[in-house]
Every structure is written in structure tokens, then in C-alpha cells.
Amino acid sequence: MGWFSKDELVTQLRGLLQAYRLYHLHGLDLDQSALESARDLSQVAEDTFQAMFRGRLEDDGLLTRWSESDIIQLFESWLETVDRSPSEREVCNSLGDCSSRLMELTSERMGIQGASKWPYIRKVRFVLLVLETWPPH
16 A cells, blocks of 8 residues: 655645635636535545544634644644554455455544544555365366
8 A cells, every 4th residue: 555645645735725725715706606515525635634634624724814834834743643553464355354444444443533544544455365186177
């Protein structure tokens, strides 16, 4: 499994923050089509922030009150506390086990404390190894 670098995460967070702020600070200035798009992107941003920093972003009003640079600085400090250490290779004994593990890594953790993993994951490599006996019976 590969993780995004801190720089890549900061770039993504900056884009998400700009989308969030566009809708919440300038939504009234947008035409209907742009407003709908901005609302959708703002919701993606908010969901991602909550998944990445669960329990820390309790006052989402700070996303519009603080300067963009101060918010990014805060996000960077929170990123320092997230475990993105290289993962050991994982071996699953069945496709069902593998599917369950992938769901755990890539899905939202509803009702569970701590950050979700999906916003930090760049890629998951899946290798299927099939062992057969020879000669076939």
C-alpha cells in the first residue's frame, strides 16, 4: 500500500479548502450551475476533512474565519500526528478476507474514533497467487 506524501496531502487539502471557502464565502455571487457544483465540492471537502481529522475539526466555522495559510498550517500540524509509516506486506488467506481488508482501508469509519485511512492512501496493490497441485487430480 502506498501513502500520499505530506506535500501531496497539503496540495490536496489546499484545493479542498479553496472549494469549501468558495461555496461558504462566495456562494451568493455564483450562478445556479456554479453554485450546485461549488456546493458538491464543498461537501466533498468537508467529508474529507472530517475523515482525515476526526474529532479535531469540531468548529468548521474556522474554515471560513481563519486565513487560508493559518488553516493549512493547522492541517500540516495535524498531519504530523497521523501514522503514515510504510505498511508491511499483508497476506490474506481468501478473497473474502482480502475484500474485507480493502473495505476497511477504503471506507468511512462511522462511529469510530480516529482518522480514516482512505484519504491518505495513494494506491493499494493487489496480487492474487493461485497455488495448484501438479499433476491435476
